[in-house]
Amino acid sequence: MSDSQAEVLMVDDSLADIELTSEVLGKTRWLPHLSSVNDGEEAISFLRRRGKYAAAPRPDLIVLDLNMPRKDGRSVLTEIKTDPTLAWIPVVIFTTSHANSDINRSYELGANCYLRKPGNLADFVALVDLMANFWLGFVSLPFQREEH
């Protein structure tokens, strides 16, 4: 990971989860910059730098919820992983669902990892901390390629 501040995009319709995640990320040693959008359409606009997202940063990590209004996480995941300019960005599925079908489908579509949102605070904090440490601290990613 470069010296510059890491960029995280969280795609989630739960403001409460974004708030909590943001709090926890603010206390990790990586201090990433967190952007958030609340549905799949917004996420795609953000990633494709459309409209108000013209100056959006390119995320180093995408934290993606599955069940959202308008465009759900599965469609967003499909779009990301079939676009060579986006496919390299690690996508962590972060959802309440623990249905086997959701887990299997996510990996089929190319999710880099699947995490269930824990039901209590201590576990939630520990998991987000772990996720930030792992993906922003330890994982080596391909060198970023800017699209032309």
Next chain:
Amino acid sequence: MNNSTAATLKPQLYEPGDGARRHPNDDNVAGSRPSLPGPTKLRALVVEDSDADLEFLVRALRKGGFEPDIDVVQSAADFADRVCKNRYEIVLADYGLPGWNGMETLEILRREGLDIPVVMVSGSMGEIKAVECIKQGAADYVLKDHLTRLPHAVRRAVADKQLRDEHRRSQEDLARSNRDLEQFAYVASHDLQEPLRMVATYTQLLAERYRGKLDENADKYIHYAVDGALRMQTLVHDLLAFSRVGSKGTALKLTDCNAVVEAALKNLHVAVQESGTQIIRSNLPSVLADSSQLTQVFQNLLGNAIKFRGAAPPVIRIRGELVAREWVFSIADNGIGIAPEQADIIFVIFKRLHTRTEYPGSGIGLAICKKIVEQHGGRIWVESEAGLGSTFKFTIPAGGEPEEIDFLE
């Protein structure tokens, strides 16, 4: 449609010039409504090449109280065509048509997935052929010189078919309502978890950030809210586990219950050690079961035996006995026991006999045991006196597997 071989014979309507072969002695052309009790309408497909035999057959049916509405075919192709396009209540097939074996009607029906009863009608059908026909799925066979038996054979074949239909319908209804119920529990569990998680995490955050900063009551209220949310999470989680038992079709395999008990005890080893539990077990049989589900049953029952122990360290006896084609498993403990009047309600989901501070748990364990045992075709119950320990018993049918028969002997 080839009218030259596939002929229509409708006793009620006279339609001249349609090329259909008409029954010569058809005297019921007026189409008058029969008076009560009246003949029973019968839509039948007849495989027959002899006009005379057809006449005898129709007469026999009329005499037996039927008002037959008959199509006649003489070839396999016509039979297949007719039978797919119409709704017949019965097929009456001559066994010995030249160039066409009546047994083929059964094959065609099977191939087309049609459940229409077939009565073989034959002039000379040896016993061996008759037995073969029944084996292939014919409802009955009637000899042409005993046609008086035909109405009875037809009536019974049609009634059997109706029973089959009713049985299938109620099976389908049951399967559908089970599916709906499981789907409901599954969706409800997922959708309930989401807001619940929010309540739980944020009340916990409140407790963490503001403990001691508000007044004493506030701390207590927050504690109640956190506790309630966490308990609700457990309930929803357990409900999901309960609904999952049987949501996927269980594949029953011959399962060694000794290994199953071994696995259950391994999962419970901390509790066994801490409580100083002594397990006494006899050699257990192999049964047809879903081994992971059966492990869950033993684990829940053994776990309860340890949890609801008395002052003395638990002593648990596990046995399996063959009683009237069923294996009766028993898990007997020396724990606190259950009053007989409460023996039934303990198997109801979320029913508890103790407060949460006395014994933790949501009351799901025995409900899951009951569901699993019943899905294996067995029963579960408890024999107990308060203070005198409990013996939980459940049955699993002894299957017809050769290994099991060896075991019996």
